[in-house]
Amino acid sequence: xxxxxxxxxxxxxxxxxxxxxxxxxxxxxxxxxxxxxxxxxxxxxxxxxxxxxxxxxxxxxxxxxxxxxxxxxxxxxxxxxxxxxxxxxxxxxxxxxxxxxxxxxxxxxxxxxxxxxxxxxxxxxxxxxxxxxxxxxxxxxxxxxxxxxxxxxxxxxxxxxxxxxxxxxxxxxxxxxxxxxxxxxxxxxxxxxxxxxxxxxxxxxxxxxxxxxxxxxxxxxxxxxxxxxxxxxxxxxxxxxxxxxxxxxxxxxxxxxxxxxxxxxxxxxxxxxxxxxxxxxxxxxxxxxxxxxxxxxxxxxxxxxxxxxxxxxxxxxxxxxxxxxxxxxxxxxxxxxxxxxxxxxxxxxxxxxxxxxxxxxxxxxxxxxxxxxxxx
Numbered sequence: 001x002x003x004x005x006x007x008x009x010x011x012x013x014x015x016x017x018x019x020x021x022x023x024x025x026x027x028x029x030x031x032x033x034x035x036x037x038x039x040x041x042x043x044x045x046x047x048x049x050x051x052x053x054x055x056x057x058x059x060x061x062x063x064x065x066x067x068x069x070x071x072x073x074x075x076x077x078x079x080x081x082x083x084x085x086x087x088x089x090x091x092x093x094x095x096x097x098x099x100x101x102x103x104x105x106x107x108x109x110x111x112x113x114x115x116x117x118x119x120x121x122x123x124x125x126x127x128x129x130x131x132x133x134x135x136x137x138x139x140x141x142x143x144x145x146x147x148x149x150x151x152x153x154x155x156x157x158x159x160x161x162x163x164x165x166x167x168x169x170x171x172x173x174x175x176x177x178x179x180x181x182x183x184x185x186x187x188x189x190x191x192x193x194x195x196x197x198x199x200x201x202x203x204x205x206x207x208x209x210x211x212x213x214x215x216x217x218x219x220x221x222x223x224x225x226x227x228x229x230x231x232x233x234x235x236x237x238x239x240x241x242x243x244x245x246x247x248x249x250x251x252x253x254x255x256x257x258x259x260x261x262x263x264x265x266x267x268x269x270x271x272x273x274x275x276x277x278x279x280x281x282x283x284x285x286x287x288x289x290x291x292x293x294x295x296x297x298x299x300x301x302x303x304x305x306x307x308x309x310x311x312x313x314x315x316x317x318x319x320x321x322x323x324x325x326x327x328x329x330x331x332x333x334x335x336x337x338x339x340x341x342x343x344x345x346x347x348x349x350x351x352x353x354x355x356x357x358x359x360x361x362x363x364x365x366x367x368x369x370x371x372x373x374x375x376x
Contacts, residue, residue: 009347052197062158065228103334111137129142165279184285192232271289
């Protein structure tokens with residue numbers, strides 16, 4: 001039964017400033033490789049406190065460029081998390097390497113450092129750290145493990161824009177880190193991503209890779225290395241510049257909505273609020289867990305019937321059809337990951353969400369769980 005108010009899962013905040021800057025780009029005639037891209041990059045480098053930010057057409061593209069720079073090949077292994085968006089693992093496959101999945105922590109949903117170390121073999125060449133749902137992974141410990149075993153590090157912080165570990169911004173730990181700006185993220189460029197680094201040479205290579213391997217000296221149509229078309233346009237960058245200007249307000253709106261959710265969800269039988277640990281989460285999604293024995297998918301369907309958008313977030317990568325069929329993965333390999341994956345439920349969440357909307361969602365969630373338990 002509908003609540004009378006359809007509430008979407010996500011909703012970007014766009015206004016006059018975005019229109020103004022996009023129009024500025026359109027009128028300039030410089031739609032790509034223009035000054036707005038540089039403006040966007042410089043804004044992010046300054047905010048995080050790094051020397052370089054390299055804009056890309058997506059968070060996936062950003063990850064791929066970082067992996068491409070490692071010159072991986074067949075028989076090489078890359079350790080990452082199965083509780084992530086599929087791109088975190090797919091990028092290891094692009095050069096022919098093999099993603100190896102480490103078990104996650106029951107609370108943070110991020111990779112357990114002990115499981116990461118246990119997964120290392122003589123073939124392991126890199127570690128892709130994932131900061132899931134905006135909560136920082138155990139970055140310092142993972143860095144220590146990687147250094148001990150001489151592994152390259154890439155950080156997939158695409159869901160953790162502007163989060164920090166012990167007050168230090170993700171992206172400023174000395175290895176390349178990526179952010180993504182899809183429309184459901186903390187801020188958006190519609191589609192887009194960025195790579196952060198302090199390494200001058202790496203930044204130059206990444207810019208070249210993203211622009212079809214264009215030569216470092218900028219000669220017209222001269223390509224010195226294999227590259228890709230992962231450029232972010234000035235139109236997308238204009239949206240990003242406007243979003244970055246209001247980013248603190250966007251973050252505050254999401255944190256406010258999360259606070260309302262946490263209070264109300266804590267009072268609902270059969271559901272667990274999201275983890276609030278010592279590190280500063282950058283609120284990306286609101287995805288609490290339903291208790292064991294409650295059919296999450298049935299609860300989700302009941303919510304949809306009430307006009308409340310809800311999605312299973314996130315499916316385990318190793319149980320995606322492609323990974324099962326091509327690599328022989330099966331249920332039971334990663335019990336904690338699989339348990340979390342089967343119980344998390346993404347609810348409507350965006351910066352301009354009102355307290356009344358949160359109330360509506362939580363009232364509907366409580367009713368859906370009650371009806372599921374009662375078998376109605």
